[in-house]
Amino acid sequence: MVAELPPAPAVWCSDLHKRYRRRTAVDGVSLTVGRGEVVGLLGPNGAGKTTVIKILLGLVRPGAGDVLLLGRPARDPYARARVGYLPELFRYQPWLTAAEVLALHVRLAGVAVPPRERLECLAAVGLADRAGDRVGGFSKGMQQRLGLAVALVARPELIVLDEPTSALDPIGRADVRDLLLSLKDRGVAVLLNSHLIGEVERVCDRVVILDKGQVAASGTLEELLGRRELRLRLDGVSAEAEARLAAAGRLTRSGSSFTVTLPADQDTTTVPDLVADLVGLGVRVHTVEPVRISLEERLLDILRDGQSGDSR
Numbered sequence: 001m002v003a004e005l006p007p008a009p010a011v012w013c014s015d016l017h018k019r020y021r022r023r024t025a026v027d028g029v030s031l032t033v034g035r036g037e038v039v040g041l042l043g044p045n046g047a048g049k050t051t052v053i054k055i056l057l058g059l060v061r062p063g064a065g066d067v068l069l070l071g072r073p074a075r076d077p078y079a080r081a082r083v084g085y086l087p088e089l090f091r092y093q094p095w096l097t098a099a100e101v102l103a104l105h106v107r108l109a110g111v112a113v114p115p116r117e118r119l120e121c122l123a124a125v126g127l128a129d130r131a132g133d134r135v136g137g138f139s140k141g142m143q144q145r146l147g148l149a150v151a152l153v154a155r156p157e158l159i160v161l162d163e164p165t166s167a168l169d170p171i172g173r174a175d176v177r178d179l180l181l182s183l184k185d186r187g188v189a190v191l192l193n194s195h196l197i198g199e200v201e202r203v204c205d206r207v208v209i210l211d212k213g214q215v216a217a218s219g220t221l222e223e224l225l226g227r228r229e230l231r232l233r234l235d236g237v238s239a240e241a242e243a244r245l246a247a248a249g250r251l252t253r254s255g256s257s258f259t260v261t262l263p264a265d266q267d268t269t270t271v272p273d274l275v276a277d278l279v280g281l282g283v284r285v286h287t288v289e290p291v292r293i294s295l296e297e298r299l300l301d302i303l304r305d306g307q308s309g310d311s312r
Ligand SMILES: Nc1ncnc2c1ncn2[C@@H]1O[C@H](COP(=O)(O)OP(=O)(O)OP(=O)(O)O)[C@@H](O)[C@H]1O
Pocket: 020, 023, 024, 025, 043, 044, 045, 046, 047, 048, 049, 050, 051, 052
């Protein structure tokens, strides 16, 4: 009976609060990260993202609220051993080699990870040829790559990454994106705090937007970005074809340019069906361009709305 229960979410927290003296850092945050889900935490400087992460990991004690990691209290050693963490401010023992740092973290996690697998982990973050070099001689970006390897090495079920690409060059950022996608494929849950919205938009299943210590919005990208527009450039549009376009969604026209605002419940066949019908009605279709509001635009809208309604 128990075996049939679905596994507990990777992260579950409810109504977290944290004050530093008179400053409220976190003000009633609840969120979950499902198994194998990649969730992005977004928000302006000082929104409370790092504080939430530290509460989740048991590094900061909340004033109120409950946390479960992998179904267990955050301080439970079982849960801790299965969580990989890259802190925002990272520093590793400068006198150790990269391989020794990983060996140390594997020992701390109490997991048997053979040296070959540890090397693969260094290779995954682009440090294969630096395994024997001391960390003290690493650039900042290389130390951040090592931090990612530390977060990955003990076969975690959940990885929490606080600004994992802040020191990385564009190739490093692309590597991290690929890494996150491969973790997702392996069913590892990821909580990602990043200011790089494009990065979040590419890899995250869901996004939680924090502002002034509260959840300002959350949902899948579809839910948050909502309606999609389709821009078409067409010739030979009869009244019947125009009616077909209008049936697909709200229609505006400027000469040969048509814009259809598609409803939220459209599926993968909506656009190809529309194009096939238009061609069938004798329309010549020059371009079909789906346009979606970007996460950055949506984030700015949400934060500006919060400011205009703000009395604090
Ligand atoms: N150790 C601390 N002592 C006092 N205040 C703190 C401490 N840590 C965080 N704060 C305050 O809590 C608030 C939230 O900070 P936090 O670091 O969680 O924000 P953040 O969203 O991660 O910001 P950023 O994007 O700049 O990293 C800020 O007002 C900050 O000044």
